[in-house]
Amino acid sequence: MRNPRLASRYAKSLIDLSSEKGQLEAVQADMLFLQQLSKTNPDVVNVLKSPIIKPEKKQQILAAILDSRVSALTSAFVKLLVAKGREGNLPEIAVEYLRQYNVLKGISKVKITTAVPVDAKVLDVIKQKAEAGSDKKIELETAVNADLIGGFVLETEDKLFDASVLRDLNDIKKQFAGNIYVPELK
Incomplete structure (x- = not known):
């Protein structure tokens, strides 16, 4: 289910935090990777949206996919999304982050x-x-x-x-x- 308001708020928070930490470009590259991953691999998106799979298992799956490919800030953000039950919105948040990044730059x-x-x-x-x-x-x-x-x-x-x-x-x-x-x- 699409939720543009939620995606906008999480993306804005991530942009503010990454800007504060001086990692704006690194997180932008991570979001490009996540966007590409969600476009090319629908199984990952299905896992994220599945109510049957436990959050701990989703966390393990995401850690296996992302650990060596994304920054620590992005990894912590993804863990937060899983903890809050918002991991199904990750592709939408990535798109919104990239849109806000383009506006900012x-x-x-x-x-x-x-x-x-x-x-x-x-x-x-x-x-x-x-x-x-x-x-x-x-x-x-x-x-x-x-x-x-x-x-x-x-x-x-x-x-x-x-x-x-x-x-x-x-x-x-x-x-x-x-x-x-x-x-x-x-």
């Missing part, structure tokens, strides 16, 4: 989707253009969708710029569907 996520893979030089130019129009640092994510046929789709936190051939074709299709002269030709 002035990082804006931008996703560009193209029909074919884009050259690194072109991505650098796009990143420079996006940073020039904003006071934030840009974190560029790429995706490939062959259905676009050509062009690109650029997504930011609050804007979508669709310059794809697929959108152009759909616009033309709508124009022909609304054309009053076509039905009279039958």
Whole structure:
């Protein structure tokens, strides 16, 4: 069950504590790892959310997975979540931590989707253009969708710029569907 308020509060507490301890980047890397783990391994998420598995067993499982991979602060935070019965919210808390970290550091996520893979030089130019129009640092994510046929789709936190051939074709299709002269030709 999603609980954005809970995730926000725990993430804010962790960000404050990690900032106070000077481990903001280390915990951010740990949260990236936890986010990736929850995306690629649904069994771990199922274990965390299972009401049948005892908290002590969950603690052992998480310790086996995380001990050598995360910082002591993150490990203590995960232990706290298990003790409070909030371990099922760990993936959501990790996502919220990363969002708050990006806000704190002035990082804006931008996703560009193209029909074919884009050259690194072109991505650098796009990143420079996006940073020039904003006071934030840009974190560029790429995706490939062959259905676009050509062009690109650029997504930011609050804007979508669709310059794809697929959108152009759909616009033309709508124009022909609304054309009053076509039905009279039958």
